[in-house]
Amino acid sequence: MVHEKPPCIGKNIQRIRKQQQITLSVLAERSGVSKAMLSQIEAEKVNPTVATVWKIARGLEVDLDTLIKGESEKAKKFMVTRAEDTTTLETVENGPHIKVLSPIAMAEDLEIYLLTFEPGNVLESTAHEPGTEEYLTVFKGEVSVKAGAKEALLKEGDFIIYNCDIDHTISNESPEKSVVHMIVRFPKRQWE
Amino acid sequence: MVHEKPPCIGKNIQRIRKQQQITLSVLAERSGVSKAMLSQIEAEKVNPTVATVWKIARGLEVDLDTLIKGESEKAKKFMVTRAEDTTTLETVENGPHIKVLSPIAMAEDLEIYLLTFEPGNVLESTAHEPGTEEYLTVFKGEVSVKAGAKEALLKEGDFIIYNCDIDHTISNESPEKSVVHMIVRFPKRQWE
DNA sequence: AACAAATATACATTATATTATACACTTTTA
DNA sequence: TAAAAGTGTATAATATAATGTATATTTGTT
Structure with a gap:
């Protein structure tokens, strides 16, 4: 499915980082991306390169497309086919x-x-x-x-x-x- | 799964573009990314931003993670569980x-x-x-x-x-x- | 309340992405 | 065969990513 908007990577990164309870400094160390850059990315102030996001995914130990795609809010399904x-x-x-x-x-x-x-x-x-x-x-x-x-x-x-x-x-x-x-x-x- | 190498986006883009039989000029027009940039990306000479790759995915009408993940060469499966x-x-x-x-x-x-x-x-x-x-x-x-x-x-x-x-x-x-x-x-x- | 420590953000600088344009090569047309 | 058109790549200029460092904010301790 082709999306209408670019992915909100910054928000996804921040959510996952907070879920893992680590700081920007820790993520910077684990990922090799500077703390300042991480802050800018999370604030959606910059448009990071794919390599940078890949490094962050590695630092968070998540798959790259986890960062690219956020949680989608879906209505609960319950469909019977007779x-x-x-x-x-x-x-x-x-x-x-x-x-x-x-x-x-x-x-x-x-x-x-x-x-x-x-x-x-x-x-x-x-x-x-x-x-x-x-x-x-x-x-x-x-x-x-x-x-x-x-x-x-x-x-x-x-x-x-x-x-x-x-x-x-x-x-x-x-x-x-x-x-x-x-x-x-x-x-x-x-x-x- | 956390990958050892960054994704070979350029190769993926080129493969899909050729499968769709369109030129760099056509893709540039559809995606809003310059022809020169597309050439550099396909040649893995630059590290594009996520937004740029997203534009290309839109131009190719494929999902973003299709570009991020290439075809994985896997052995054919044939597993029976009795x-x-x-x-x-x-x-x-x-x-x-x-x-x-x-x-x-x-x-x-x-x-x-x-x-x-x-x-x-x-x-x-x-x-x-x-x-x-x-x-x-x-x-x-x-x-x-x-x-x-x-x-x-x-x-x-x-x-x-x-x-x-x-x-x-x-x-x-x-x-x-x-x-x-x-x-x-x-x-x-x-x-x- | 004051201070220290931890954490996040701002900013100047450097590195690199991205584009417009020119050029090189290939294919098609006359 | 030569010229035109199509396609891809090179390059310089511009825009922006990314970093190191400084500063601001928040949290914890006394």
Whole structure:
């Protein structure tokens, strides 16, 4: 998401520094950034370079994007999606029955599905963008999972994580129906 | 995670700009940062301020931390956790049977569980840190979910999202066993 | 209340980011 | 082939970041 305003780094730094109960002098020593500069930054009087902010993040022992992004005040969520309201995806012939559990607005980097494979059903997927992962839970039956050159047979209660930025396939080669919970985790959006 | 080196913003900017097939002049126009500056940044010859990088992120229509963090070269994951190897958590008396599906190393902000509630079982939780969310899929039976003042009865196939940085409870008030898939999503780690 | 210590901010100076312009190189057009 | 256009880089001038030091403010001690 492209923000309308530059990040309030100074405020974020000050909040975290106070939470950690350290002074400007201590942070200056830990970070290698002068006390005067830290004061100016916290007061939003200067626009620091990225390297300077990186040094401060190191001194505070937080990730750089923690300083860049502040706490966002969000309304508490409580959203139910009823079974009969979930979106069903039609896949190719001989594909599984797919229900989309996660609403679009849930999280931009997570999608959650419920897949029902009749015997012989196959779900073939091409490579997604680099860094994408899938997490599968087998609720019922068994499925075979292939990603790249690797393959595994999963039974009820098994769990798997794999990168799906390579071609990958899920199939039910057993004589019984199988039900799989699938989470697709994308890396943060990089460009349109 | 605290990095050992400052981020290679210039390289990230250049990669994304080339992926979008735009020139330095075009990016200069879109971002409000001079063409010469962009050239120096991409060549890692200068250390830009955060505001300048923010302008470039806007011009590229990407999130700021996309520029700050590059693509991480990771080995492809393919990790199976067998049903019999999943960790079982003992909860309080009359609590559900909890299996931890996600290995610790999976993702620092996601935990995945399989919960089995016998009739009458209750899982009470206190508030987690701000921004934490839970996503539940009811695989079998039905459960009642309460978060703060809100409550819902979920049946098989239903899905729910809620903030769990408030007290919340999941209970099986039906005469049948119920099975729930639960994902806990934490906000990014901010400090120790 | 007075003083000392700790902490934060102000300011002059130095270092470097940022821009406008010129130049170099590559690609396209006539 | 030569010229024009497009693209990226170099450079000097200007603006601002960053520091060392001094000063102001706040907190703690007597």
